[in-house]
Amino acid sequence: MPLFNNISLSPGASLENALKKLDPQFKSFRILKKSLDARKKSKIMYIYTVETFASVSPPPLEKILLDKFPSDKKPMTTIIGAGPAGLFAALRLVERGLPCRILERGKPILERMRDISRHWKKGQLNPDSNVCFGEGGAGTFSDGKLITRIKSEHIDYVMQRFVDFGSPEEILYLANPHVGSNQIRKVISRLSDLLQEKGCSIEYETRAEEFHMHGNQLTAVTSHKGEKFESDHWILASGHSAHDVYHRLIAANILCESKSFAMGFRIEHPQEFITKAQYGKLYNHPDIPTANYKISCHDKKSDLGVYSFCMCPGGYVLASSAQAGHMVVNGMSNYNHGSPFANSGLVITIDKDKWLGNDPLKALEFQSKIEQKAFATGQDVGATIQVPAQTPENFMRGIRGDIGRSSCPSGVISANLQDIYPKELTEAYVKALENFERKIPGFLTNNALLHAVESRTSSPIRVPRDKENLESPSCMNLYPCGEGAGYAGGITSAAVDGIRCAEAIFAKEFAKL
Known part of the structure; x- marks a missing residue:
């Protein structure tokens, strides 16, 4: 070979x-x-x-063979959340022959999409079924990026399973694999169907409301409907936006801590401008993918950095709030990158030590206040369902001004975004925009539009766990997992983390035999 x-x-x-x-x-x-x-x-x-x-076709890829749990007495694992972390944890558990169930606060994908449409077009927000919550998690309404910086033996397995469930085979070898929001919904739906065929029940519209502790063990969880679920092991994969879950964990004396995260705005340009800026004369070559960009700068004086996040070529800006009275935006694109717009988060690091301290509730409060300010900024200028937006040039001048078109299905409304963030962060953002204009001429002026606010880049909370057995030090049968627990940063890394938690449970139970 x-x-x-x-x-x-x-x-x-x-x-x-x-x-x-x-x-x-x-x-x-x-x-x-x-x-x-x-x-x-x-x-x-x-x-x-x-x-x-030398053969007519390549030999098949080796399949991973997993040992099954050998005992008839099998412990139950309950997974909180049906995002990539929760679903892949369940997949690995059933492959290991261990029973499991998933508690998912939201709805199956098709019903979830109807709720999201009502939010975008009518402003009717379902706090349990939206862009952040529901089958597939927040990544289901994104670019479907499968890029990851982590190193893990499980990455190839995750990619192969995505192909098994309908993703294009190119994700196995592309340096920047993505499946698009339209494709990943199909993948997640097929994965959920397989889990249920294998005996894993998925309890939709079941929000974890109360955590029952006995000593240092989590014995049961009561849902918002009053159902009580008991389990031997628990995997917490509730996603990066589950503020209410964090409050419940803290109330149950399960250790949580604040961590640094990033917030900013989502900027949008005509895709043609980005493609010409990146490819020059070859911008319309049929064999070149829709152009993206990656950009960053660091101000030495303030020690603040601003960088692009989750760039979506040929995509859409989405209203992505999970709570009433909050305004949050995110980006999405389909597999064909067919929109005439390109968008990206431009975010600034919120340093834990400087802005948040160690109090996890302060971290949640900081994030919420920014989102509430963004919502109020839109309301002050007459927004009903529209996202507040401003050109970068007018943002730098601190004036409201006219705005152009946006891809946002909820529409946009002209607003002054200068006062949403603390002054120090706003000033660093202005300097960064000036820097980006030098790196990509036209970045500020070529029909660019800032949307407020990009705030759910990652969780502001970490639920600590042991590095070896992955258990919470304050709850010996709870496995904090994925983005919501602070241990992943995207679809692939979340899926890998779900597998790791499932394997930790298998290893613990196998050692008892």
């Missing part, structure tokens, strides 16, 4: 022809990695890593 690294090809060039020169006898090949190098607009290249085979 010859392996070829760093094969460089211009857009549109034939990979098969290049391989014939490198290995004239090959009959099939498998792409292991494909990335686009657009650092030089005059020399944009695809970079491949490929292995070739």
